[in-house]
Amino acid sequence: MSISLAWGPLPAWAEPLRFVVDTSVSLPYAKFEKGELKSGLSHQLGLDLAKRLGREAVFVPVARKRITAALERGQADLICGYASAWLPGPFQWSQPVAQHFELLITRADMPPPQRLEDLAGQAIGTIAGFRYVTLERQLGLKFSRDDGPDAEALLRRLAAKRVAHAIVSRSYLDYQRQVLGFDLALHPPLLLEKTDLRCALSLKSALPLKQLDEALQAMHKDGSLHIQH
Structure with missing residues (x-):
């Protein structure tokens, strides 16, 4: 029973x-x-x-x-x-x-943007399905996304010179540099949003x-x- x-x-x-x-x-x-x-x-x-x-x-x-x-x-x-x-x-x-610090990073062999409007029409490495409110607001239809599946893919595209710019978080970039040894030469990051x-x-x-x-x-x-x- x-x-x-x-x-x-x-x-x-x-x-x-x-x-x-x-x-x-x-x-x-x-x-x-x-x-x-x-x-x-x-x-x-x-x-x-x-x-x-x-x-x-x-x-x-x-x-x-x-x-x-x-x-x-x-x-x-x-x-x-x-x-x-x-x-x-x-x-x-x-x-x-x-707090999230959203950064735009640019390869050192490319001219760095002086203002957000300089990015109009330029391909920017982004993550599929993610919103980038600051650039959506500033660039509108001139925000040219180059979507990848994750942030790792964005750094690979930068290193392969498929894109000149990408958007990553500060802590992710710090982790890649300090722990995983990412050493691609970059201009000082541009803070997009906190x-x-x-x-x-x-x-x-x-x-x-x-x-x-x-x-x-x-x-x-x-x-x-x-x-x-």
Whole structure:
């Protein structure tokens, strides 16, 4: 004889906290092995935040273009490290978790742009599915994107002289130079935008925004949340 111990759905506090992770990002943000997130800043933030909330972290890899749909359908609770301008949708947004410094980098063998208007019509290495609000606003239809699948592809295109410019985050460029030895000669980067990054919370998540913000605030105070992008 068997006895069922299923008493209905687990209370929200006992259920895993499901984090969407963008599959187009790479270290220092995320390292995937056989399709699973194994390490990186996104991984550590998820583990720390879930622990603070008394939950287990579960990571849900999702292609960038499908992130909005995944959150709207309740396939995950939240994604952290995004800005509302990048991710339109009916989400609740947390307090800031980090700052993102978006840089335009230019090969040293090419003339550096003196102003954004100098980039009109020039091919710029970009990541497919990602929005670049500053250049969209300044250049409009003259913003010429050359999309790659991820930031690593953009640096390869620069090195191969397929493009003269690319857009990367400051922390990604620092990681490539300091850890992986990327040594392509570049002009001093041009800061395009500084943006507060937050967590987008699905309306179908049982986690209250107030509880999320309280956990993030506590992490700020004890120094466990100090990520810059």
